[in-house]
Amino acid sequence: MTEERIIEELKQGNISFLDELFEIYGAPALKTAYLITLDRYMAEDILQETFIQCCRNIGSLKDNSAFKPWFYKILTRLAFREIKKAKKLVPVEDVYTRDTAVSDEYFKDRENSGLYTYIDKLKPKLKTTLILFYYDEMSIKEIARAMSCNEGTVKSRLSRARKQLKCLIGSREALE
Secondary structure, X not given: OOHHHHHHHHHOOOHHHHHHHXXXXXXXXXXXXXXXXXXXXXXXXXHHXXXXXXXXXXXXXXXXXXXXXXXXXXXXXXXXXXXXXXXXXXXXXXXXXXXXXXXXXXXXXXXXXXXXXHHOOOOHHHHHHHHHHHHOOOOHHHHHHXXXXXXXXXXXXXXXXXXXXXXXXXXXXXXX
16 A cells, blocks of 8 residues: 555554554654664654554645655654753652663764664754665655655755764864
């Protein structure tokens, strides 16, 4: 079944199609949320809340083919909100172990790559733009829709992010 047909079914109130939508977007969206927040549990919460908001607001989506940017707009806004909230919280040592339905395979790539150490040093909007462009393979136009900005702003953010990464990587290599 096509993505547009799934969206149409959801608009008509048939929430059983949410599973199919989750099959398409669940894993990439979880990884995107994780790359933005660098917190596995926060990413899982963001993913869950994103799908809840999608179900609640699917009727407001005018163009079914624009679902992907709309979905990632919700995801990135929730991620930014959670990052802000987390900065205000005083960290407390976690005294219990949380079970999770998500396997560790989603996070191994990030933990083994030194590049993410540099990406994490970027400001959230630059970092998110890079992740959406390179990881989620979204177009400039889709990213602009997802982040509620102009295409020129997306291009500018990508350029700044690349330059900053180059400087960060270059300064590390100079130290070695």
